[in-house]
Amino acid sequence: MTAVVGLAVVLPLLAAAVVLGVRSLAPVRDVLTLSTMAAVTGMSAALLVEVERNGTVVLEVGGWAPDLGIVLVADLFAALILLVSTATIMAVELFAIGQRRTPAGADPSVVGPLLLVLTGGVSLSILTGDLFTLFVAFELILVASYVLLTHQGRQGQIRSGMTYVVINLFASALFLFGVAIVYAATGTVNMALLAERIPELPEATQVGIGLWFLVVFGTKAAIFPLFSWLPDSYPTAPTTITAVFAGLLTKIGVYVLIRFYSLMELDELGPVLLVIAGLTMIIGVAGALAQDDVKRILSFHVVSQIGYMVMGLGFFTVAGVAGAVLFLVHQIPVKTVMFLAGGLIEDDQGTSTLSRIGGLATSRPVIAVLFALPALSLAGLPPFSGFVAKLALVDAGMASGAWVIVTVSLVGSILTLLSMTKIWLGAFWGEITAPAVPASSRRSVTIMQSAAGIAVAGTIAVAIVAGPLWTVSERIATDLLDRAPYITAVRG
Amino acid sequence: MSIAMILAVAGLAASGTFLVTSRSLSRIVLGFSLLGHAAVIALLASGGRAGNPPIVDGEVDPDAANPLPQALSLTAIVISFGLTLFVLALARRQQLLSGDDLVEDDVEDRRVAARADEPRDAEARGSDGRDTADEEIRS
Numbered sequence: 001m002t003a004v005v006g007l008a009v010v011l012p013l014l015a016a017a018v019v020l021g022v023r024s025l026a027p028v029r030d031v032l033t034l035s036t037m038a039a040v041t042g043m044s045a046a047l048l049v050e051v052e053r054n055g056t057v058v059l060e061v062g063g064w065a066p067d068l069g070i071v072l073v074a075d076l077f078a079a080l081i082l083l084v085s086t087a088t089i090m091a092v093e094l095f096a097i098g099q100r101r102t103p104a105g106a107d108p109s110v111v112g113p114l115l116l117v118l119t120g121g122v123s124l125s126i127l128t129g130d131l132f133t134l135f136v137a138f139e140l141i142l143v144a145s146y147v148l149l150t151h152q153g154r155q156g157q158i159r160s161g162m163t164y165v166v167i168n169l170f171a172s173a174l175f176l177f178g179v180a181i182v183y184a185a186t187g188t189v190n191m192a193l194l195a196e197r198i199p200e201l202p203e204a205t206q207v208g209i210g211l212w213f214l215v216v217f218g219t220k221a222a223i224f225p226l227f228s229w230l231p232d233s234y235p236t237a238p239t240t241i242t243a244v245f246a247g248l249l250t251k252i253g254v255y256v257l258i259r260f261y262s263l264m265e266l267d268e269l270g271p272v273l274l275v276i277a278g279l280t281m282i283i284g285v286a287g288a289l290a291q292d293d294v295k296r297i298l299s300f301h302v303v304s305q306i307g308y309m310v311m312g313l314g315f316f317t318v319a320g321v322a323g324a325v326l327f328l329v330h331q332i333p334v335k336t337v338m339f340l341a342g343g344l345i346e347d348d349q350g351t352s353t354l355s356r357i358g359g360l361a362t363s364r365p366v367i368a369v370l371f372a373l374p375a376l377s378l379a380g381l382p383p384f385s386g387f388v389a390k391l392a393l394v395d396a397g398m399a400s401g402a403w404v405i406v407t408v409s410l411v412g413s414i415l416t417l418l419s420m421t422k423i424w425l426g427a428f429w430g431e432i433t434a435p436a437v438p439a440s441s442r443r444s445v446t447i448m449q450s451a452a453g454i455a456v457a458g459t460i461a462v463a464i465v466a467g468p469l470w471t472v473s474e475r476i477a478t479d480l481l482d483r484a485p486y487i488t489a490v491r492g
Numbered sequence: 493m494s495i496a497m498i499l500a501v502a503g504l505a506a507s508g509t510f511l512v513t514s515r516s517l518s519r520i521v522l523g524f525s526l527l528g529h530a531a532v533i534a535l536l537a538s539g540g541r542a543g544n545p546p547i548v549d550g551e552v553d554p555d556a557a558n559p560l561p562q563a564l565s566l567t568a569i570v571i572s573f574g575l576t577l578f579v580l581a582l583a584r585r586q587q588l589l590s591g592d593d594l595v596e597d598d599v600e601d602r603r604v605a606a607r608a609d610e611p612r613d614a615e616a617r618g619s620d621g622r623d624t625a626d627e628e629i630r631s
Contacts, residue, residue, distance in 0.1 A: 132564050139571050146578060155589050162517060162582055162595045169524050169575060170512060176531035176568055177505075183561065184538035290604050 001050045004043045005059040005072045008082065008123045012040055016116035023109035030097050033112040037090040040119060044083040051079045052472070056489035058129070066129070066190050066490050073129035073192075073490055077325065077476045081255055082126050084332045088247050089119050091333075091455040095340055096240040098447025099347070106238035110151045115244065117144040125252055129490055131182060131189040134256065135175050138220070142168050145249060148241045149233060156236040164233035171219035178212045185209065192490035195263045195483055203268070210266040214273075217260065221253030223310055224280040227303045231287060234302070235295035239343025242295060246302045247336030251328055254309045258324060261313060262480040273314030274405050281307030281412035288419045294342045294352035294427060297419055301338075301378065304412060305331055311405055312393050319396035321477035326392050326470060330385040330462050334374045337455040341371040344448060345427055350436030354423065359432030368428050370452045374459055375424070379417035385462040392470065497537040504530035517583035517593040521576055528572035532565045 015036035022028050051057055056075040060066065074082070093115055100108035121140030128134050146168075150161035183189055185205055186197040198206060215226065222230045230250070234242045261269070284304025291297045309331070312324025344367045345360065346352040361368040377384030390413060397406035462469065479485045504526045511523025539561030546552070546559040583593040590596075 132567070136567065136571070139575075143575070143578075146575075150582065150585075153585055153589075158582060158586050158589060159596045162586065165575075165579060165582060166512065166520055166595070169579070170527070172571075172575075173508075173524070173527040173531050176528075177534050179564065180531065180534035180538040180561075183535070183564075189560075189564075 001047065001057050002059040004047050004050075005057055005074045005127060006061070008040055008043055008047070008086075009072070009120055009127065011043075011120075012036055012116045012123065013120040016113045016120065019116060020113040023113065026108065029109065029112055033093055033116060034090070034097070036116060037086065037093055037119065040123070041083065041086040041090055044079065044086050047074055048076075048079040048083050051076050056485065058489055067188065067193060070133050071129040071190065071192075071490055072124075072127040073486070074127055075476075075479065075486060075489065076472065077255075077259070077480060078126050080325075080472065080476065081251075081328065081332075082123060084329050085122050085126065085248055085251075086119060087458065088332050088336050088455070089115060089122070089244060091451050091458065092240055092244045092247070092336060092340070094454070095243070095343070095448050095451035098444045098449075098451060099238070099240055099343065100444075106148070106240055107151060111148065111240060114144045114148050118148070118244065118248075122248060122252060126255060129191050131191060131194065132179055135172070135179060138175065139172060141249065141252065142172070145241075145245060149237045149245075152238065154236075160233040160236045163229050167219065167229040171216055174212070174219075175216045178209070178216055181212060182209060190490070191259075191263055192487045195265070195487050198264045206264070206266065207268065210261070210264065210269045211272075213260055214257070214269070214276075217253050217257040218276075219253075220250065221257060221306050221310075222250050222303050223276050223306055224283050224303075227280070227284065227306075230303055231291075231296055231299040234299040235293065239295075239339060239346060242299075243336045243339035243343065246298065246339050247332050250302055250306055251332050251335075254306060254324075254328060257310070258313050258321065258328075258480070262316075262321065263483060263486060265483065267316045270314050270316045273310050274402065277307045277311035277314055278405050278408040279307075280304065280310065281409060282415075285412050285415040285419065289415065289422070292354050294345055294354065294423055295339070297423060298335075298338050298342055301416065301419070302335060304416065305335070305378070307412065308390065308393055308409060311409060312396060314405075315396050315400045315402065316481070317396060317400055318474060318477045318481060319392070319399055321480055322470070322473040323389065323392035323396045325473040325476050326466075327389040329469065329473075330377070330389040330459070333455055333458045333462065334377050334386065337374045337452060337459055338371070338378065340448075340452040340455060341367060341374065344370065344452060347440055347445070347448065348435050349433060354426030357427050357433050358430035359428070361428035363432050363435070366449055370449065370456055371428070372424070373456050375420040377459055377463070379420050380413045381417070383463060385459055385466065388463060388466040388470070392473075494537075497533060501530045501534045501537065504533065515594045517579065517586060517595060520595070521579050521583065524572065524579065525576060528568070528576075532568055535561045535565045535568065 015032060019029050019032050051074055056073060059072040061070045096111050118141055121137050121144060124140060125134055125137035128137055146165050149164060150157050179189060185201055186194055188194060219226045234245055281304050284300050288297045288300035291300060309324045309327050312320045312327060342352055348364055349357045377386040380386040380390040394406055508523045508526030508530055511519045539558035543557035544553045544555050546556040587593045
C-alpha cells in the first residue's frame with residue numbers, strides 16, 4: 001500500500017507531462033486526463049479502506065529514515081480528505097470537457113494538464129509529513145492556479161490575477177521564514193519530530209510559531225482579516241477554475257491548519273481561533289449580502305464557511321475537531337457544485353449578474369434543482385449534509401460552553417440562507433429573461449449538467465452516509481488530539 | 493546567529509515588504525526578490541554556525557556546516573526564480589492591455605464602495621443607481 005501513497009502524488013504529475021505533450025489531440029487528451037483522475041480517485045478510495053482497517057500507511061521516500069528524509073503519511077484524516085478532493089476534481093474536469101465548447105469556457109489544452117498538476121499538488125500537501133515539502137506542495141498548487149486563473153489573458157483576469165499572485169507570493173515568503181524559525185528552534189522540519197519538540201519549547205516561542213503559521217495558512221484558507229484577495233480574484237476566472245479553487249484551495253489551507261495546530265498541541269491559541277472564526281463567518285456573509293453577482297456572492301460564502309471549520313478547531317475538543325472534519329468533507333463538494341451551478345447560469349444567460357437575469361426556475365428547471373439542493377445544504381437545512389455538519393459544530397460548542405460563538409454561527413447560518421434566497425429571487429423567480437446568444441451546443445450543456453449532477457449526488461451521498469462518516473470523523477479527531485498515533489506511525 | 497545575518501534579513505525583509513506594497517508590478521517583482529533573499533538568508537542562519545563543506549571525498553568533516561538548510565534554500569531559490577518570471581510575464585501582459593503595469597482596484601469593490609458614499613436619493617432614481625455608481629468610478 002505504500003506504493004499507492006507515492007503514486008497518488010507522482011501519477012497525476014507524470015500524466016500532466018504526457019497530456020501536455022498530446023494537448024492538441026482533444027480525444028486522447030480528455031480520455032487520458034479523466035482516466036488518470038479516476039485512477040487517483042480509485043487509489044484514494046483503496047487507501048481509505050486500507051487505512052481504516054489496518055492503520056496509518058507511511059512511505060519513507062527514497063528509504064531514508066524520518067529524521068533524515070521526507071515521509072508521506074496517509075492517516076485516516078489524510079485518506080478521507082484525499083478521496084473527497086480527487087473525486088471533486090474529477091467532476092470538475094468532466095464539467096470542463098463540456099464547457100470548453102462554449103464561448104466562456106477555458107482553453108481545454110491548458111485546463112486538463114494543469115488540473116492534473118493541481119491534483120498532484122493537492123495530494124502532496126495532504127499526504128506530506130514534512131513542513132518544507134508542504135511548502136513545495138503549496139507552490140505546486142499555486143503555480144497551477146496562477147496559470148489557470150490568468151491563461152485567458154483578459155483584462156479582468158490579469159487585474160485580479162495580480163492581486164492573487166502577489167498575496168500568495170507574500171504568504172509563500174512568510175512560509176519560508178516560518179520554516180527557518182521552526183528549524184532554528186527545533187532542528188527539524190519533519191512534522192512527527194516537530195510534534196515531539198515544539199511542545200517542549202518555551203511557551204512564548206510556541207505561541208509565536210503558532211501565530212506565524214496562522215498567518216501563513218490563514219492566507220491560503222482566507223480567514224478574517226486575510227481574505228480580501230479571494231472575492232476579487234475567484235469570480236473572474238472561467239467557472240471550472242473557480243469551482244475547483246473554491247472547493248479545494250481554501251480547504252487545503254484549513255486542512256493544514258487543523259493538522260498543524262493539533263499536531264503541535266497549540267491549544268492555548270484556541271480562543272484566538274474562535275474570535276477569528278466568528279469574525280470570518282459574519283464578515284464573509286455580510287460581504288455576500290452586498291453583492292449583485294452570483295459568482296461574487298458565492299465567493300464571499302467561501303470565506304464565511306471557512307469560519308465554521310476554524311471554529312470547530314478552536315474548541316480543541318474531540319467533538320469540535322470532528323465537527324470541523326465533517327464540515328470540511330461537506331464543504332469541498334458543496335462549494336464546488338454551487339460554482340458549477342453558477343457557471344450553468346452564466347453559460348445559459350451570458351451573465352451571472354442578478355439584476356440582468358430571472359425566471360430560470362421556469363425556463364431552466366434542471367439548473368434550478370442543481371442550484372437549490374446544494375444551496376439548502378450550504379445554509380444548513382435538514383436533511384442535507386450542511387445540517388449534519390453544523391449540528392455537530394453547534395453541539396460541540398454547547399458542550400464547551402462557548403455560547404457567544406455558537407450564537408454567532410447560528411446568525412451566520414440565517415444570513416447565509418438570506419443570501420441564498422437573494423440569488424433564488426434574482427435568478428430563478430421573476431420575469432423570464434432571454435438566454436444568451438449564441439447558445440451552447442446541446443451536447444456540451446448535457447455534459448456540464450451531468451457533471452454538476454454527479455457532484456450534487458456526491459453532496460447528497462455525504463448526507464446519506466453521515467452516520468458512519470461521523471464515527472470516522474470522531475476517530476480522526478481522537479487521533480489528531482491524541483497525537484501519539486501519528487508520531488508512532490512515522491517514527492516506528 | 494551572527495548580528496550581521498540578523499541585520500541583513502531585517503533590512504532585506506523591510507525593504508522587500510515596502511516595495512511589495514507599491515502599485516507598480518515591476519517594483520513588486522523587485523520586492524519579492526528582496527523578500528526571497530531575506531527568507532533564504534534566514535533559512536541559512538537557522539542551520540547554525542558556518543562551517544566546512546559537509547562532504548569532501550566521501551568523508552564527513554566534524555566541523556561541517558549543516559547541509560539541510562542549504563538544500564532547502566536551493567529549492568526555495570529555484571521556485572522564487574520561476575515565479576519571478578511569471579510575475580514579469582503578468583506585468584508585461586498588463587502593460588499590453590492597459591499601457592502601464594499598475595495593480596488596479598477591483599471594479600466591483602469600487603462599485604459597492606461608491607454605493608455607500610452616494611447620496612440616499614440614488615434609491616429614488618431606481619434602476620439607474622447602478623449606472624450612477626459606474627459613472628462615479630470613471631470620474
